[in-house]
Amino acid sequence: MAELTYRDAVARGIAQEMARDPDVVFLGEDVAKAGGVFKSTVGLLEQFGPLRVRDTPISEQAIMGAAMGAAMTGLKPIAEIMFSDFFAVCFDYIANEFPKSRYMSNGQVKCPLVVRTGNGAGSRFGAQHSQSVENWCMMIPGLKVVAPSTPLDVIGLLAAAVRDPDPVIFLEHKSLYATKGEVPDGEIVDTLGTAKIVRPGKDATIIALALMVSRALEAAEKLKAEHGIDCEVIDVRSLVPLDTQTILGSVARTHRLFTVEENPRLCGWGAEIVSIVADEAFYDLDGPPVRITTPHIPLPAADILEDAVLPTPDRIVDTVRRSLGS
Numbered sequence: 001m002a003e004l005t006y007r008d009a010v011a012r013g014i015a016q017e018m019a020r021d022p023d024v025v026f027l028g029e030d031v032a033k034a035g036g037v038f039k040s041t042v043g044l045l046e047q048f049g050p051l052r053v054r055d056t057p058i059s060e061q062a063i064m065g066a067a068m069g070a071a072m073t074g075l076k077p078i079a080e081i082m083f084s085d086f087f088a089v090c091f092d093y094i095a096n097e098f099p100k101s102r103y104m105s106n107g108q109v110k111c112p113l114v115v116r117t118g119n120g121a122g123s124r125f126g127a128q129h130s131q132s133v134e135n136w137c138m139m140i141p142g143l144k145v146v147a148p149s150t151p152l153d154v155i156g157l158l159a160a161a162v163r164d165p166d167p168v169i170f171l172e173h174k175s176l177y178a179t180k181g182e183v184p185d186g187e188i189v190d191t192l193g194t195a196k197i198v199r200p201g202k203d204a205t206i207i208a209l210a211l212m213v214s215r216a217l218e219a220a221e222k223l224k225a226e227h228g229i230d231c232e233v234i235d236v237r238s239l240v241p242l243d244t245q246t247i248l249g250s251v252a253r254t255h256r257l258f259t260v261e262e263n264p265r266l267c268g269w270g271a272e273i274v275s276i277v278a279d280e281a282f283y284d285l286d287g288p289p290v291r292i293t294t295p296h297i298p299l300p301a302a303d304i305l306e307d308a309v310l311p312t313p314d315r316i317v318d319t320v321r322r323s324l325g326s
Contacts, residue, residue, distance in 0.1 A: 003182055004183045007039055009151035010116070010158070017162040022052075024052075025076070026080075027054040027063060028056055028079055029056055029057075031080050040177060061089065064079065067079035068098045076162060079116070080116045083117065084131065085131050098142075098167045110165055112162075114167075116170045120132045120173040120210060121294075122310065123175055125174075126301035132294075133171075138239045144238075146171065146239070149211070151179075151181040156190025179214075192238050193240075193242070193243055197234055198235050199231070203229050203230045204232070204258060205232045206220060206233045206234070206316070208236070209236045209237075209239070210262065212261065212311060215312060219231075236273075242276075244280070247273060256287055257277055258289070258316070259291045259293075260311050264296045265293040292319050293311065
């Protein structure tokens with residue numbers, strides 16, 4: 001058992017899959033010699049060589065096009081888009097091309113690729129480099145979408161993504177890269193489409209993703225200690241496929257639902273979960289589901305303003321407490 005940072009877990013996860021399968025290749029801007037702009041791919045060039053770990057031009061369209069071509073001809077590429085905001089530059093590939101290739105070819109053309117990217121706010125990068133774009137991706141048929149919150153989940157979910165026959169968007173939260181967690185030795189493989197109950201509870205269900213998981217856990221501890229409210233916290237981990245069984249089971253036990261979302265409120269992933277719960281578990285609810293989100297605004301660059309718009313443990317505590325009438 002070793003303690004790894006989230007960024008080191010990225011490199012270990014990629015290395016695990018490249019060592020296991022010679023068809024796995026890795027490409028992106030500054031991922032080889034520089035070890036990645038977030039230093040999450042250090043050592044891969046030295047370990048696997050320039051044929052399998054390749055720096056690319058500054059062209060998101062070129063990266064996506066090369067990755068798709070490689071996947072269609074038998075390789076299993078991992079492609080990095082430096083900031084998830086830059087999906088907008090190559091969205092034709094993400095929305096129209098590789099998600100639909102297997103469907104439109106009647107299964108003759110497969111596209112097993114992983115697109116890794118730095119996602120989310122909290123690092124003072126401003127409105128064009130701080131967005132949470134998971135809702136952009138989960139609306140597209142043919143894509144799988146995952147967002148790990150811990151180093152262990154980074155490795156396990158990345159392995160599952162690489163081994164999956166379909167394209168997977170792998171969202172790494174930039175503000176988690178320096179966080180640490182225990183990771184066992186040996187091969188680690190997880191399962192896509194599985195959520196985790198990271199804190200059991202009986203009074204309310206709080207559902208969170210990526211950076212918001214640790215904030216939800218902190219809020220849950222405060223709610224228990226200061227108000228006697230025992231909250232269950234679920235780390236969604238995978239938005240597509242979505243583990244509705246775990247979510248609905250939790251709501252059936254606690255009878256209250258809260259989502260904590262970093263994305264802007266309009267069309268966020270929590271709205272989809274609330275819709276599913278309303279359809280499938282309406283009579284289990286003792287009150288309306290509540291979404292705790294970022295406002296529908298461009299993210300500020302100023303630290304005090306960025307902190308003000310993101311969901312915080314104190315805002316989660318206050319919202320849950322008021323909703324439960326405590």
